[in-house]
Structures are given as structure tokens and as C-alpha cells.
Amino acid sequence: MPKSRNIKKNGLGKPVASFEVRRLEILSPQGKVLGKLPKLSNDQIKQIYESMVLARIFDGIALKLQREGRMLTYASIHGQEAQVVVALAMQKDDWLFPSFREDGVQIARGMPLDLLYQYWMGDERGQKIPEDLNNFTISIPVGSQIPHAVGAAYAMKIKKQNDKKTPASVVFFGDGATSEGDFHEGMNFAGALKVPCVFICQNNKWAISMPVSKQTASQTIAQKAIAYGLEGVQVDGNDVFAVYEAAKYALEKARSGSGPTFIEMDTYRMSDHTTSDDASKYRPKTELENWKKRDPITRMQKFMLSKGLWSAVYEKQLLERLNKKVADAVAKAEIAGQPLVADMFDYTYAELPESLKEQKEWIDNNENKK
Ligand SMILES: Cc1ncc(C[n+]2csc(CCOP(=O)(O)OP(=O)(O)O)c2C)c(N)n1
Ligand SMILES: [Mg+2]
Structure with a gap:
């Protein structure tokens, strides 16, 4: 009978490998700086904030349009707007492979708002991505975009010439996707072939009504990288500076030929799963209340206020400008007419x-x- 249900305490074997999972946090929920800020100009800080606000307005209007019968099923990104900053870390020739919860990063990369609305209105022409934009189409089958991203990264590695850096693939997916075969196959290939791919898991704590605690016995999602020989890091996923720092590190590493990285964004889906869902049926109210205090936009507002970059007048003008931009996009999407x-x-x-x-x-x- 073993003395303990623990291999080490039971004296079995010797260590052959050891690992750790690191977490990066730079901006606290109260907007206080906890670590070294990334090198960003005031204009870039404003750009990040404005991208998050635009993503939230886009999202809120999409939800309203759906309730008015002017849009089909829509997957809200409310609470997950820090994703936008990945676009700033990417270069134009890198490729983005989104799931259905990345409208924010798509818009921040330059995807026209009206096309996204058109897509969510059920018109596939909304996924006719502009030629000069390296965004792949939205992937609805959970995790299926992961092998696509790895394959594209492998192709970029093969096509690499001389000492030139390669572009990289950036693939987004949720916590639930990490239970899919596509995730494991993609990660395995990426590690074995050392491809320029950055994996970003938006761990928003739920896969529809399945909480992450029942989804996996893994203590963190980031540690799933270890089995495939990838570096994995967890970041405060509502902290744009932490997300930016990790994405920038991973992208530079990928582009210079040093292989893939896995980033777990610790975030939260403040909305229902989609407009076909009612999260109040399964989600504890206190959980949502706690996460509201970690909102990525309000913490950035507090930080900007402390740096003299935010004021009520700035906010008012910004909201006017962005609301108009979104209204124009809705109008454009709605006059597109039926496809043939x-x-x-x-x-x-x-x-x-x-x-x-x-x-x-x-x-x-x-x-x-x-
Ligand atoms: C292969 C596949 N199985 C099931 C579904 C139905 N489905 C849509 S979203 C979802 C949950 C996804 O959870 P997660 O990966 O955590 O992403 P999130 O929706 O939380 O962003 C499921 C099961 C699907 N779209 N594709
Ligand atoms: Mg999820």
C-alpha cells in the first residue's frame, strides 16, 4: 500500500524534467501599474483605448439589432475587448485566424465594420475579406481554425528566404476549444515543426454552459503548452498591457524563427454565450459582479486619467465619433441586399x-x- 497518493512523497523515481507556469500582470483592476509598462506612446495608448471602446459599441449595437430581428445569432465579446491590442503587436503581413469571438481584434486590424455586420446578418459576403488584409475568415466549428493557422505558419516557414524574418500566424480560440482534437494536433505539429505560430486562448471561463472547472482537470490552460514543447504563459486577459507584452514577445520570437508560443488570456465572458443563450440560467450572479470590477475598459480609463490622457470631454467626443462610425456601418450593411x-x-x-x-x-x- 503506498504511503501517499503522491509519486514524489511516495519516493517513486527521480525528477527528469521540471516546469513552471508564469503569469503576467501589469495594470491592476484599479488602474495601478504593477509591473514594467511596455514601450507605447501616448497616441498608441489612446489608440488601444479607442479600439476597445469601438469594439464595445459595435457589440452593443449588434445585440440590439439581433433583438430587433435585424441580425441573426450573434456572439458577444463584452468583457473581452482587451483582445484588440494583439492587432497592435502584429505586423501587416502576419495572419490572423479568428474564432467567432474576435470581432474586436478583427476590427482593430482593419476589417470593415459593415462587412462584419453583414456576416452576422447571415450574409456570407461579409466574409469577403479585403485583399490587403491578412485576416482569415471566422471559424464557427470550435477549434477548427487551429490546424489552419499551423498549416499556414508551416507554409510561411517553408517559403522563408535567406535570413529574412517570416510572417507569423496568430490563432484565437476559447477554453472549450482546448478539449478538441484539433487543438492538440495543431499544438503538436507546431512544436515538432517549430512553426511561426502564436496561440491565444481566451479563457473566458465558460464554453456555453460548461464551466472551465468541469471542462478540464488542468490547473491552468497555459500548462497545456508544456506537453507539446511550447512556451506557455498566462496573462491577465483584461489588462491590455500584459496582453500586448506577451503578444509582442511571442510574435517577435515566431518571426525570428524561434518557434511557437501559447498565451492564455485570463478573461471573462460578461455576456450570454450568444443571443440564443441565457447565462442567468447557469451562471452565479456573484461571478459576473466580481468580473465587472475587472472590466478592461474602465481600468484603462483610470490609468489614462492618472496620466492626463482621459477627460469627460475627450470621452464625449470619442463616443460621438465612434457611434456615428458604427451607425454608418449598420446602414451600409443593411442596404447590401440579398445575395444571389x-x-x-x-x-x-x-x-x-x-x-x-x-x-x-x-x-x-x-x-x-x-
Ligand atoms: C466542433 C464544434 N462542436 C460544438 C460546437 C457548438 N459550440 C459553439 S461554441 C461552443 C463552446 C465554445 O467554448 P469556448 O471554446 O470556450 O469558446 P467561447 O464560446 O467561450 O468563446 C460550442 C460547444 C461547435 N460550434 N463546433
Ligand atoms: Mg470559453
């Missing part, structure tokens, strides 16, 4: 199989003439 039925044939196949040609012909002769 024939689009599903034209955009699914390069060459239409014989069996579908007849159907397409019928559509061309009938539907599109309506």
Missing part, C-alpha cells in the same frame, strides 16, 4: 460537378430573374 442564390454554386466549386450543373442552370433561369 447561385452564389452557393459559384463560390463552393471552382468547376461545377455535372450533377449540379442542371440545378445551377435552373437557378440561373428562374431564381436570379426574380
Whole structure:
């Protein structure tokens, strides 16, 4: 009978490897500076704040449009706006692979707001990403974007010429996705092939109604990186400075050929899972109240106030400007009109199989003439 249910205390074996999981925090929920601030100009600090505010307005309007029947199912990013700062750490030629909860970082990279609204209104043309924007399309099947990002990173590594740096892939996913096979396969390939990929898990504590404590027995999500030979770090995911510092480190490392990194953003989904969900059915009210105190936008406001970068007048003017930008985008999305039925044939196949040609012909002769 063992003396203890612990291998070490039971005297079994000797250490062959040891690991630690580090956490990075720079800005406290009260807006106090806890660590070394990243090198950012006042303009960049304002840019980060304004991106977060824009993301929140975009989100709030999307929720209203859905309730008015003007939008289909929508996945809110309320509380997870610190994601925007990853766009600042990325370069133009890096590739972003988003899930359905990254509208903020997509917008911060330059994705037109009206296209995103069009997509959430159920029109796939909203995912026709502008040619000069290296954003991949939104991935709804949980975790499926991870192998795509790793494959793209591998391609960039193969295409690397001379001593030039490669672009990197940045892939976002949730805590629930880390239980999917795609996550483990992607991480394994990334580690073994040492590809320029940055994995960012937005651990928002829930996968629909499944809390992270039931999702996994892992003490942190960051430690999942260790098994695949990747560096993993946990950051306060509502602290833009911590997220920026970790993303910048990981991207520079990836681009210079030193391999992938895994970042766990410790954040919280303050909204329902989607507009088809009611989180009050399963989520303790106190949990939400506690996380409201950790809001990424209000803590940045407090920090900026202490630096003389925020005032009520600035906020008022900013809200006016951003509300107008969002209203214009909604108007543009709503006048886009219906897509053609024939689009599903034209955009699914390069060459239409014989069996579908007849159907397409019928559509061309009938539907599109309506
Ligand atoms: C492969 C797959 N299985 C199930 C679903 C249904 N589904 C949509 S979102 C979701 C939970 C995802 O949780 P998480 O990865 O933590 O991301 P979050 O929604 O919290 O951002 C599930 C199960 C899906 N879209 N794809
Ligand atoms: Mg989640």
C-alpha cells in the first residue's frame, strides 16, 4: 500500500524534467501599474483605448439589432475587448485566424465594420475579406481554425528566404476549444515543426454552459503548452498591457524563427454565450459582479486619467465619433441586399460537378430573374 497518493512523497523515481507556469500582470483592476509598462506612446495608448471602446459599441449595437430581428445569432465579446491590442503587436503581413469571438481584434486590424455586420446578418459576403488584409475568415466549428493557422505558419516557414524574418500566424480560440482534437494536433505539429505560430486562448471561463472547472482537470490552460514543447504563459486577459507584452514577445520570437508560443488570456465572458443563450440560467450572479470590477475598459480609463490622457470631454467626443462610425456601418450593411442564390454554386466549386450543373442552370433561369 503506498504511503501517499503522491509519486514524489511516495519516493517513486527521480525528477527528469521540471516546469513552471508564469503569469503576467501589469495594470491592476484599479488602474495601478504593477509591473514594467511596455514601450507605447501616448497616441498608441489612446489608440488601444479607442479600439476597445469601438469594439464595445459595435457589440452593443449588434445585440440590439439581433433583438430587433435585424441580425441573426450573434456572439458577444463584452468583457473581452482587451483582445484588440494583439492587432497592435502584429505586423501587416502576419495572419490572423479568428474564432467567432474576435470581432474586436478583427476590427482593430482593419476589417470593415459593415462587412462584419453583414456576416452576422447571415450574409456570407461579409466574409469577403479585403485583399490587403491578412485576416482569415471566422471559424464557427470550435477549434477548427487551429490546424489552419499551423498549416499556414508551416507554409510561411517553408517559403522563408535567406535570413529574412517570416510572417507569423496568430490563432484565437476559447477554453472549450482546448478539449478538441484539433487543438492538440495543431499544438503538436507546431512544436515538432517549430512553426511561426502564436496561440491565444481566451479563457473566458465558460464554453456555453460548461464551466472551465468541469471542462478540464488542468490547473491552468497555459500548462497545456508544456506537453507539446511550447512556451506557455498566462496573462491577465483584461489588462491590455500584459496582453500586448506577451503578444509582442511571442510574435517577435515566431518571426525570428524561434518557434511557437501559447498565451492564455485570463478573461471573462460578461455576456450570454450568444443571443440564443441565457447565462442567468447557469451562471452565479456573484461571478459576473466580481468580473465587472475587472472590466478592461474602465481600468484603462483610470490609468489614462492618472496620466492626463482621459477627460469627460475627450470621452464625449470619442463616443460621438465612434457611434456615428458604427451607425454608418449598420446602414451600409443593411442596404447590401440579398445575395444571389447561385452564389452557393459559384463560390463552393471552382468547376461545377455535372450533377449540379442542371440545378445551377435552373437557378440561373428562374431564381436570379426574380
Ligand atoms: C466542433 C464544434 N462542436 C460544438 C460546437 C457548438 N459550440 C459553439 S461554441 C461552443 C463552446 C465554445 O467554448 P469556448 O471554446 O470556450 O469558446 P467561447 O464560446 O467561450 O468563446 C460550442 C460547444 C461547435 N460550434 N463546433
Ligand atoms: Mg470559453
